Amino acid sequence: MTTSSTTKTRPVNDSFALEVLEGLNGTPRTISPAFFYDAKGSVLFDEITRQPEYYQARTERGILDSIRSDLAAHLQGPIELVEFGAGSAEKTETLLEALDVATYRPVDVSASALEGAARRLGSRFPGIAIDTVVQDYHNPVELGPVPKGQSRVAFFPGSTVGNFHPSEAAKFLGRVARMLGKGGALVLGVDLVKDPDVLHAAYNDAAGVTAEFNLNALRHVNARTDAGFDVNTWKHYSFFNPMASRIEMHLVCTEAQDVRLAGQTLHFDRFDSIWTESSYKYTPQTMGELARAAGFTVETVWMDERKWFGVMLLRAIA
Ligand SMILES: C[S@@+](CC[C@H](N)C(=O)[O-])C[C@H]1O[C@@H](n2cnc3c(N)ncnc32)[C@H](O)[C@@H]1O
Known part of the structure; x- marks a missing residue:
């Protein structure tokens, strides 16, 4: 697991960075599930499919x-x-x-x-x-x-x-x-x-592969933009919401931090979260x-x- 704190300069008109910024400025804060999938995210997804719970x-x-x-x-x-x-x-x-x-x-x-x-x-x-x-x-x-x-x-x-x-x-x-x-x-x-327990287990595998996959969204954003999320201080949190008939996957911040992205500073308080995926059933x-x-x-x-x-x-x- 790596934490990126290096300073990278990327143009502010980078459409990826701007899309990420738009999601993080929204209410609730979001990152598109498409952003799980850099090369590592694709490998992690295949690993998820081999987990006994999935x-x-x-x-x-x-x-x-x-x-x-x-x-x-x-x-x-x-x-x-x-x-x-x-x-x-x-x-x-x-x-x-x-x-x-x-x-x-x-x-x-x-x-x-x-x-x-x-x-x-x-x-x-x-x-x-x-x-x-x-x-x-x-x-x-x-x-x-x-x-x-x-x-x-x-x-x-x-x-x-x-x-x-x-x-x-x-x-x-x-x-x-x-x-x-x-x-x-x-x-x-x-x-x-x-059964919600079956669904819950599928998105919270014991080996922690889904957690790594979820955290990979932040690593992917760090790699492609000037952002420096301290990935080790974020936590995978996923559950079934029966009223909306969907799994919700979130990343929860465990230590307050400021993240610079495309010329803007985003502040995350402890226990703020980013909604990374829904999976409707x-x-x-x-x-x-x-x-x-x-x-x-x-x-x-x-x-x-x-x-x-x-x-x-x-x-x-x-
Ligand atoms: C849940 S995986 C399914 C992979 C495979 N089809 C399977 O059934 O195992 C979702 C796939 O959709 C791709 N994907 C996610 N968002 C996408 C988007 N907005 N446009 C194109 N592909 C996307 C991902 O890269 C990933 O390969």
């Missing part, structure tokens, strides 16, 4: 493995597969094996994660054209035309949709529906509401309503035996 990745992978032939029956090729927030694209292997995919376009803010994924998948699936897209999907993603003779299918696993506020999720899904066009399919992974019904409002119909919902996770096949209406 059932999501294993469960979603199990569902995808069990529905290979169903997916192939619903999604005929040749396909251009566009994946949002692909990261290391481990689960994508199941889709690339099961479907007739001609082109794979993973979209992510983490260039290092995409490079690693493209190298691995390129050697495993030499017949598939891989085109990585380093973009922030909060903005419209520029993909260009669908390759001739292929139909576009979108994949958004990992319940990353839960990181959007539901109203933002509806807007994002609306953009995906328009990008797909009438009849286009989205395969969406959704973490479902369940849905039922198939609540996500179905949201998807319909965004311009999809729900074709199928597959769940594991415990009904902890859902994989939904959505079709764009217009």
Whole structure:
């Protein structure tokens, strides 16, 4: 663990620094969850998925493995597969094996994660054209035309949709529906509401990997701006808020400090906090309503035996 206290000079018009500053000046103070993901953040996320408490990745992978032939029956090729927030694209292997995919376009803010994924998948699936897209999907993603003779299918696993506020999720899904066009399919992974103790444990693993991942947001900000957060004095705090049906992840300051960022001094009192992530939990019904409002119909919902996770096949209406 490193604490950055070095003085780095960065131009104040650095858009990353300005975005961080805007979030830290808000009420509540926030840092976008996209800022967890520098190269180290992407590695830490993959480590989280291997923690015994983090059932999501294993469960979603199990569902995808069990529905290979169903997916192939619903999604005929040749396909251009566009994946949002692909990261290391481990689960994508199941889709690339099961479907007739001609082109794979993973979209992510983490260039290092995409490079690693493209190298691995390129050697495993030499017949598939891989085109990585380093973009922030909060903005419209520029993909260009669908390759001739292929139909576009979108994949958004990992319940990353839960990181959007539901109203933002509806807007994002609306953009995906328009990008797909009438009849286009989205395969969406959704973490479902369940016993709060199970949820709490998943975001508070005993090995402390989620805590490191959360603190990495401050390290990432220190590395890319002139900020000097004393990372060792911040604490991971995460809990399930049943009224809002979401996990909230916060960083709590344990020692008062002033942090200079992009020409401004930010003061943090002891026990001030920064909200770094929400992870909304849905039922198939609540996500179905949201998807319909965004311009999809729900074709199928597959769940594991415990009904902890859902994989939904959505079709764009217009
Ligand atoms: C929860 S992880 C899921 C990774 C992988 N899809 C999985 O299911 O294991 C979220 C992924 O979305 C990416 N991501 C987060 N915010 C993003 C944004 N605003 N634009 C593009 N990618 C983003 C992260 O880099 C990360 O790879």
